[in-house]
Amino acid sequence: MENKEIIIKVNDFLIDEFELEENQLVPTARLKETLEIDSLDYVDLVVIIEKTFGFKVKGEDFVGIKTLQDFYDYIINRVQAN
Amino acid sequence: MNRVVITGMGIYSTIGKNIEEVNNSLYTGKSGIGFEQLRKDLGFRSGLTGIIERPNLKGELKRRQRVGMAEEGEYAYVATAEALKRAKIYEDFLDKNDVGILYGNDSSAKAVVESYDILKEKKDTALLGSGAIFQSMNSTITMNLSTIFHLKGINLTISAACASGSHSIGIGYYLIRSGLQNIIICGGGQEINYHSMGSFDGLNAFSVREDQPQKASRPFDRDRDGLVPSGGAATVILESYESAIKRGATIIAEIVGYGFSSNGDHISVPNVVGPAKSLEMSLKDAQLKAAQIDYINAHATATPVGDLNEAQSISKVFGLKTPYVSSTKSMTGHEMWMGGASEIIYSVLMMQNSYVAPNINFENPDEYSAKLNIAAETIKNHNIDIFLSNSFGFGGTNSSLIVKKIK
Numbered sequence: 001m002e003n004k005e006i007i008i009k010v011n012d013f014l015i016d017e018f019e020l021e022e023n024q025l026v027p028t029a030r031l032k033e034t035l036e037i038d039s040l041d042y043v044d045l046v047v048i049i050e051k052t053f054g055f056k057v058k059g060e061d062f063v064g065i066k067t068l069q070d071f072y073d074y075i076i077n078r079v080q081a082n
Numbered sequence: 083m084n085r086v087v088i089t090g091m092g093i094y095s096t097i098g099k100n101i102e103e104v105n106n107s108l109y110t111g112k113s114g115i116g117f118e119q120l121r122k123d124l125g126f127r128s129g130l131t132g133i134i135e136r137p138n139l140k141g142e143l144k145r146r147q148r149v150g151m152a153e154e155g156e157y158a159y160v161a162t163a164e165a166l167k168r169a170k171i172y173e174d175f176l177d178k179n180d181v182g183i184l185y186g187n188d189s190s191a192k193a194v195v196e197s198y199d200i201l202k203e204k205k206d207t208a209l210l211g212s213g214a215i216f217q218s219m220n221s222t223i224t225m226n227l228s229t230i231f232h233l234k235g236i237n238l239t240i241s242a243a244c245a246s247g248s249h250s251i252g253i254g255y256y257l258i259r260s261g262l263q264n265i266i267i268c269g270g271g272q273e274i275n276y277h278s279m280g281s282f283d284g285l286n287a288f289s290v291r292e293d294q295p296q297k298a299s300r301p302f303d304r305d306r307d308g309l310v311p312s313g314g315a316a317t318v319i320l321e322s323y324e325s326a327i328k329r330g331a332t333i334i335a336e337i338v339g340y341g342f343s344s345n346g347d348h349i350s351v352p353n354v355v356g357p358a359k360s361l362e363m364s365l366k367d368a369q370l371k372a373a374q375i376d377y378i379n380a381h382a383t384a385t386p387v388g389d390l391n392e393a394q395s396i397s398k399v400f401g402l403k404t405p406y407v408s409s410t411k412s413m414t415g416h417e418m419w420m421g422g423a424s425e426i427i428y429s430v431l432m433m434q435n436s437y438v439a440p441n442i443n444f445e446n447p448d449e450y451s452a453k454l455n456i457a458a459e460t461i462k463n464h465n466i467d468i469f470l471s472n473s474f475g476f477g478g479t480n481s482s483l484i485v486k487k488i489k
Binding site (some may be wrong): 018019020038040041043044046047050056058059 | 144145146204206208209210211212213294
């Protein structure tokens, strides 16, 4: 899967499942402060990542992820590692 | 002691998705019952059920507000939003005042079953999602609605089987009467899915008149063969008379009596003495004589023994001359945890519009129902100043409420 395709898939679920607007999804957007993803939303992110990409994320993996770009990078790395 | 009045009502049921639709259905004797093949495929003895469409709340509520809401919570949200609007209670008022919630609910099975199904397959609780726990708990309705509507008063779920909705209004009435609260959202919600109903179906308590779904719920009729499970949600806004006057709210009716009792007997088979005690207690509380009641909304679910015993309880208290009696479950099916609250709304609508809704499918009485003045057809132009509504549940929990017209 190409990086571009991964980013599109991530954006799709952020728009469809988390009801974010497309124009909010800029790489510098901060997940907590800007996109308002709270602690319960992270639980749902684990579920949707597993459904979309087939791998499980541990809660602690999110610790270093601050921006949307961090999130894209994390998913890309995991997909490529698989 | 404060007088306690109803200043708002809202409903989402198998016979209508709001007050107007429900009033029309009651007046015309419309049934909300249907047949679901999936239940038969799963091994249910009866495929009969109330039929209801799940509300689509996307766009109305944020995702975070929706993910923790089970089906009955969605129904309760719609009913409560309608009731608050009718009571003219808006966001600003809710933010500044201690409005409480007491809602009847006694199961939330679907989320539990679905979570377990995921767990069996995935073997990882991290994949159950954030909403499952909030959907699974019995207090799912009160925890969700108190968050959505920013409620700051009492926040409790009342679980009392098929009397849950009625007790929620009764306890709300006590709290307002004693001055502890000014306004409480009371009601009852009931999931309608097959996940929650298999174990009840297993008791052989449901009607199997599957070839005629709308004829299946036949309270008090000689040929009744069981109840039809149903659901939805119903909300009434209880308020102190003083608060209602101060706000300039429209007063719909007054709660004047609440009676309760426990049979202390069989877990599922009702008796005569317990319900009669609850009835008598409500009359005493209201300082009324039985003869002053203009209409009884019976609990009668259409089970052979339940209706038989309720008919005897009513005769025991009211004697040979009973007021009009009908069981709206003939149309709605048994709304269980919701029923005690919805039946207050059904009866208030009859009171407001001067009619008695029919006990449809009542074709032949049995020995005991013959002694009741059952409204088999809509009784038009019938004035109701005071009515009584009964609700009884598993474990022998009984609740009776008396409601009076405000003049």
